[in-house]
Amino acid sequence: MNLDGLTLSVLVRELAAHIVNSQIQRLLQIDKTTLLFRLNTHNGNRNLIITVGAKPSIYMANHLTDIPKEPTSLCMFLRKHIEGARLTSIEQVNGDRIIHITADKLALDGTLVATHIYVELMGKYSNCIFVQDGVVLESLIHVSPVMNRERTVSPKQPYELPPNAERTSIFDFSEKEIKGMLHSFPDDTVGKTIRKLFNGFGPVLLREVCYRAKINEKDIWENLSEDSIDQLATALYSLRCELATANVLYECTLTSGKKIASPIPLSYLTADESASQTVHDSLSYAIETDITVSGSIHTAGHDLERLLTQAIKKEELRHSKIEAEVSDTSKADTYKAYGDLLMINAYQDSHYAASITVDNVLIDPVVPITIPLTPELSIVENAQSYYKLYTKLKNRTKSGRYQLEQSRIRIDYLQSILYSLELATTSNEVQAIRTECESAGLIKKSKKPLPYKPAKDNFIRIHLDGGELIIGRNNQQNDYLTHRWAKPFDTWFHTLHTQGSHVILKCDREPTEELLELAARYAAYFSKARESSKVPVDYTLVKYIKKPPASPPGFVIYTHQKTLYVDPLIPQEDVIQQ
Numbered sequence: 001m002n003l004d005g006l007t008l009s010v011l012v013r014e015l016a017a018h019i020v021n022s023q024i025q026r027l028l029q030i031d032k033t034t035l036l037f038r039l040n041t042h043n044g045n046r047n048l049i050i051t052v053g054a055k056p057s058i059y060m061a062n063h064l065t066d067i068p069k070e071p072t073s074l075c076m077f078l079r080k081h082i083e084g085a086r087l088t089s090i091e092q093v094n095g096d097r098i099i100h101i102t103a104d105k106l107a108l109d110g111t112l113v114a115t116h117i118y119v120e121l122m123g124k125y126s127n128c129i130f131v132q133d134g135v136v137l138e139s140l141i142h143v144s145p146v147m148n149r150e151r152t153v154s155p156k157q158p159y160e161l162p163p164n165a166e167r168t169s170i171f172d173f174s175e176k177e178i179k180g181m182l183h184s185f186p187d188d189t190v191g192k193t194i195r196k197l198f199n200g201f202g203p204v205l206l207r208e209v210c211y212r213a214k215i216n217e218k219d220i221w222e223n224l225s226e227d228s229i230d231q232l233a234t235a236l237y238s239l240r241c242e243l244a245t246a247n248v249l250y251e252c253t254l255t256s257g258k259k260i261a262s263p264i265p266l267s268y269l270t271a272d273e274s275a276s277q278t279v280h281d282s283l284s285y286a287i288e289t290d291i292t293v294s295g296s297i298h299t300a301g302h303d304l305e306r307l308l309t310q311a312i313k314k315e316e317l318r319h320s321k322i323e324a325e326v327s328d329t330s331k332a333d334t335y336k337a338y339g340d341l342l343m344i345n346a347y348q349d350s351h352y353a354a355s356i357t358v359d360n361v362l363i364d365p366v367v368p369i370t371i372p373l374t375p376e377l378s379i380v381e382n383a384q385s386y387y388k389l390y391t392k393l394k395n396r397t398k399s400g401r402y403q404l405e406q407s408r409i410r411i412d413y414l415q416s417i418l419y420s421l422e423l424a425t426t427s428n429e430v431q432a433i434r435t436e437c438e439s440a441g442l443i444k445k446s447k448k449p450l451p452y453k454p455a456k457d458n459f460i461r462i463h464l465d466g467g468e469l470i471i472g473r474n475n476q477q478n479d480y481l482t483h484r485w486a487k488p489f490d491t492w493f494h495t496l497h498t499q500g501s502h503v504i505l506k507c508d509r510e511p512t513e514e515l516l517e518l519a520a521r522y523a524a525y526f527s528k529a530r531e532s533s534k535v536p537v538d539y540t541l542v543k544y545i546k547k548p549p550a551s552p553p554g555f556v557i558y559t560h561q562k563t564l565y566v567d568p569l570i571p572q573e574d575v576i577q578q
Helices: 005-019 074-083 175-184 191-196 203-212 225-244 283-294 302-328 331-345 377-422 429-438 473-487 512-524
Strands: 025-032 034-041 044-051 055-061 086-091 098-106 110-118 127-132 134-139 249-254 257-260 276-278 355-362 367-372 460-464 467-472 491-495 503-506 535-541 562-566
Touching: 005 034, 005 044, 005 055, 005 086, 005 225, 005 283, 025 044, 025 074, 025 086, 055 283, 074 098, 074 110, 074 127, 074 134, 175 191, 175 225, 191 203, 203 225, 203 257, 249 283, 276 283, 283 491, 302 377, 302 429, 331 355, 331 367, 331 377, 377 429, 377 473, 429 473, 460 512, 467 512, 473 503, 491 512, 512 535, 512 562
Parallel strands: none
Antiparallel strands: 025 034, 034 044, 044 055, 086 098, 098 110, 110 127, 127 134, 249 257, 249 276, 355 367, 460 467, 467 503, 491 503, 491 535, 535 562
C-alpha cells in the first residue's frame, strides 16, 4: 500500500492518539530495515512498527511472530539512547511523506535529552534516522556520497531534510490563500502546478481534486479560465477540510484487479471502474494487514526461507554438474576403443609418430580411424595409457552416481525444511526449524541456550469419524511421530515424490476405503502439492517404514505401499486441533 503525504496526515493523527505520552519500554530490530518499539501507553502495552524496506510504512502492530532473540549492534546502540524515553509528539513535516517523532529522556545529570526520529517514507529512498542536536546519531540505512550526491546520511553528520521537502502543506492555508497562490504561481500543467505548490499529492487524490474542479490534470495552466482556477481552489480547500476530519481508509478494487486506497470517498470512480470497495476503520490496521499478507517484513522465518532457497539453488547447480559428468560416458568408451585398436595393431612401427591411422574393426562397416599418440611411447604403451584413462573415467562415473544420489537426498531434505516453514505459525516452531538448520550445518550454531524446551509431540490433529489423523509439523516431529509415537499397525501416509508431512491414521479397527481416501486428501493438503489436483499419496503400515542409517531427519524408505490419487482437502476449523 503506497501512502501519499495527504493519506499519511490521517495516519499520523490516528497514531498520535495512541503513542503521544507513551514510554518506550523496549526497542527490537526485526530485520535490517524494520524496527519495533514496545510502548507503554495509557491503553496498555502497544507495538509500533517502522519499516523502510519493500513496503515503507509505520503502524501499530497487533500480531507479532518470529521476533529475533539476539539484538543487533545497531539495536544495542539505540537502546542506550531511547529506551525509557517518553514520546512527546508525532507530526508530519510540511505535508510530505516524512514523520517527525520526538522522544525525551532524562539523563543521569538531570538534563532532558531529546532524540528526534525522522521516518522518511519515500519509496526506495526511505529511511529511519535518529537525530540529537541536529546531528545524525544513527540510521537504519547509511547513505554515502556515492549513493546520493545531493544528500548523505551517516553518524555525526548534520541532518538535512530530503530535497523538495521544504514545500508547503495544504493544511496551512485558507481557501482565500490557496486561491491567491494559484493565481500567482502558474506553471506547466495543472497537475505539476499543484504538486509544486503543495506536498503530499499522489495520483489518486490529484485526480480526485481535478475531477471535482471539472478540469484535467494534464491541461496547460495558461489555458485555464479565471473561473476554472477559482473552482480548483474551492476543490482543494474542500479536500483539505475532508482530510482534516477523515478517520477511515477506503480500499477500492478496480475491474482491472488494481487496488487503490484513499482516506476519502472517490467521486471520479464510475460504476464501470470500481468492482468493490472495503472501508477500514483503522489505517494502521489496514497497513498491517497489507504488509502481513505480502510478507515484506523479513522475520526470522523469512530469513531462514531465503537461506534455504539459496542452499537449494547451490545444491541443484552441483547436482547438474555431477549429472553432466555421469552422463558423459562417450569419452570412456572412446578411450577403451583406442586401447583395443592399438593392441590389435601393436605390430606396426609408429615410434615418435603423433598419430596413427588404422581400420576400426570394432564397428561395421569398417572405416579408417586416426588415433592420437604420445610420440615418445610405443603403441603398446599408448594403449596402456588409454586403458588407464578408461578405468579412471569409469571409476569417476561410479563415484558420480553415488554423489548424484546423495545430492538428490540433500535437495529433498532442504526442500522438506522449506516446507516445514510453511506450517510454522509460532516463533518456537521457527526456532525448532532453525535448530535443525544448525544441526545440518546450514547456519552457525547459537551459543545461547534455547529459551524453551522443544516439544516433540505438539502435532497437528484432525478428528475424523472413525479415527484420528496425527500430522508432523517439521522433520524432527516427523521422525518422532513415525518411529517413536506411532504403533506398527497404524497407517502411514505421504505424498509421492513431493515434500510433505508424515501423516498417521489411528483407528480402532481396519480403516474403510472412504476413511483411507479422506486421510490421503488431508495428507495431500499438508504437502507442497496442496494447490494441485490428483495428487499421488502413498500409504502403508508403520511396520513397513524404515529409516536408513545416517539419513537426514524425516527421510524414510518403505514397502507394501498402495497409491491413491486424490484432490487435497482443506481441514475445517471444527475438526483440526493445533
